[in-house]
Amino acid sequence: MALMKSLLIANRGEIACRIIRTARRLGIRTVAVYSDADAQALHVRLADEAVHIGPSPVRESYLVGERIIAAAKATGAEAVHPGYGFLSENAEFAQAVVDAGLVWVGPDAASITAMGLKDAAKKLMQDAGVPTTPGYLGEDQSPARLAAEADAIGYPVLIKAVAGGGGKGMRKVDTAGDFAEALASCRREAISSFGNDHVLLEKWITNPRHIEVQVFGDRQGQVVHLYERDCSLQRRHQKVIEEAPAPGMDAGTREAICQAAVRAAKAVNYVGAGTIEFIADGSAGLRADHIWFMEMNTRLQVEHPVTEEITGQDLVEWQLRVASGEPLPKAQDELAINGWAMEARLYAEDPAKGFLPSIGRLDTFTLGAGCRIDTGVEQGAEISPFYDPMIAKVIAHGTDRDAARTSLATALKDAVIWPLKTNAGFLVKTLEHPDFSAARLDTGLIERAGDALMPPARPDEALLADAAATLSRGGMLAGFRLNADRRAEATFLLDGEPVTIAVAAHAGDEPQRDEALVTQAGQVWRLAPWRATVSAGGDASDGTILSPMPGRIIAVSIATGDRVLKGQKLLTLEAMKMEHTLTAPFDGTVADLNAAESDQVTAGAVLIRIDKDAG
Template identity: 75%
Template structure:
């Protein structure tokens, strides 16, 4: 068994690996950038090495620095976690060449499955069904469009080297293909250094089903059943569960057997996931489920598999990397109960899910569910990394119990002043379609505003909070039919609000401000005087940078006439593209943005003036 392990990652997954390694008696080494000097994973590890500045390309993506850190600390092995260098075959080979143990599949297996087009060709040869589409080498835009026309719209353009929901565009009509192709290629080049794409038929009632597979160096390959990751927003997973709703025994046997064949086709060793797309228009059927891709690493959603099988997949990884056979044979694995996982992000649903950065002055996720996180109260959410701050995982005897437990845990979440998607997750969990198991990947896009959490707390919660702020006490002679009594004007997250109360109750000691937590949302209520009165607001037409980032395109010029909703420019921040649009019809009175420029949060990028009349 390994004696020491360097974790080439950060945040939640680094803490997750450290937890299992400690239980196994394995010494752990963390690596960290400038931004992560005080991070939780750094403090939890037995040793830690600084590897460079905050940007990932100068720290977590520099393989030589990570290998040097392993040598410096005497680590025997490197675990890549997920993301960063986890599916980089060249880095895996460099680790092995340095005489270290790579906790992952062989570099040849990573290469075989790393490019989506080559992987599909290999799957076809192995008898694994694949989605109809174009996998060719000819990347000329006119040829790609001709192939898309031949397949029939809608189609999905996907980066050959893509992953994590990036480098993907749905195209519904031929006239939209050129713009979508250009956008997809640009994001692919930025994220993966490779702008090649493939084209697939877009399934109109899609379910995203994936199978956890595991192989060892002794030729054994098993599956640990399926997960359903269909609830997605812009191709990124939101809530995952295991097993998949509506999966019968025959279909499960067929899809899991196909996943094992896929892993065997590349002599797979370690943890991997075979992802399938299912046409669920007539329910889950074995003849309507197709291979999409293989992720040659541990998945973000691996905890739901752990919860229903009782297995620790990180322990499996470390044992397999040590040369041991798989801990269990296929007939020793079974499904017990149901599990769901929600990805809690530092993002603001009210602002188009833009990432939210800053200090977590209040952060409490309770103890109703399993919490996998890499932050704690007082930590800073940095603009340099993915904004996921925690995974909340619930188990139940059946799906309904798991769903209710997860919804309750998220409802009680306190995250402030950083915004989170907890309220959105609660709405999604309680939506009738999700509750009944009628989920496909388009649910969130279809429902839109129906899944948005309330902008303000309930009147009851506001009144209770206001009473607590002023130390309110019951009035003598109170009557149930008494007229509402104004408690005063307060500031709710800096905005004035007048609060009435018809049912006064005993309050607490007076305080300057307090937090209101309701249905996954957190607000701060303060005395009007505590914040010095009402705050100012941004003038109409001012286009401000919602976060630090880089301007990657400017679509208008000063003096141009624009219409409401027209794209003005595109900002790249936190690995995503964000289009900024005109708030109303008008003219571009001021333009301060230029392509390639780095901008800070709230920088004035443009100003739109309304057209008279």
């Protein structure tokens, strides 16, 4: 069967761009779909054709299978690639694509269904000879029976919703006395999130590592593995850093776990890319008899690039060839591990504020060299509140683990992203943490490390002084010395907060530039000159109106030069689905207005400056 000629990508962002890149290399015409928020998105511009499928919320666009199929039919696309997330593991959608006469780039709907419920999948794996975690999978879901089974397994135990995912519907229970309350809580969350409150029980692994194996099957009945990945670095059950191969995996253990993964895929007649996820008890190192099946993801994984880097294979190309009816591009004995790869997920989020998303425009977006960058955005793009705020995946490949780790950390240290906040500094801290450096891994490492992984609240004083000098002279000072004898203290705004910095006295008295970006280990701060807003002796900070949080300006009620009264409405900010009115702190005149309707602003941005009335 010939390779498909046209492909619709039922996804957005980074993975859509990733699929387009391979399809273009193979000479396949691509069709993108997009919501209102994504009208100017990178994946839309990269595709040969693009179709609008609805409003910004995913339930009105990317999750409406009928519109996606209609778009494929209207544009003459032969096949649909779901990417990951959204409809990628929706068996009904997969079948609807096939029923519409289109090619589904993924496993059969029956395979998705077989692996979709954790309890059924676990029973299927047991029958296939795949090791599974000790636990209870029974039909009897009465609280009494579940409590009795938990007692038999031995505490601590893990309660898991059979239809769960993403950390939802999971509870660790340490004692029998806590079981009833934890079960009730787990069931409430499961019914709310998945519409199914059935649970299974598993023995809690005290030193868990998350090991997964990439598998691939074709229509000819062949199944191969492309080795394992270690995804143990997680925060709140979400992967942060992934690597391949797994540290400490010897040849015998690798053979055992990878062959178990192949048996798992064959048990459901698997076609296409899939991942068999295992949980390992790493307390005594990785051992074949202490690694158990957890679940199967019937799609391409976010972290697939690390497998591509160590095997030299393009997994999207494999998907497209297999979906076209071709056999697997490589046999098992033609695949081998070359070096080490590591991936970090770079998000627009603020670690200092509980990792809350940071939305708005990417005015500055540069990353360090030497790594593979998979992204769906570019400088000038908007990070929307409607979707996952991942900016990019940064992937390093090296001869060994330390080479990959060092390369990845360097690329993140050199990142300059502004005005949005990112987790780059957090990722650097994690990569350089002694436990991670020494490969002492388990899923609790990030939680245990706690504040040690938090980036600094402000840059080093030497960097601040350097930037302050730059502002004071409108450029870098020739011969500027941090230990100069003649120094003067001056006040600046660091991300909107006043700071006092010692600056060389000969730097000049008046600021010449509006701002400077100070960067350190992936963190970025905005340093701006302080401009007095009241007469001498007054509180200079009173006249500066800052944005209290990231958001969008939906109304501006004043103009530069306007007289305002204390308490008068100045502008309205929409943030976190609520409206916030900013008012004048005193009587005065609007000296500067740095906001317009529809502007996206970041927390701490200077929006208005008011000169206070004299007297």
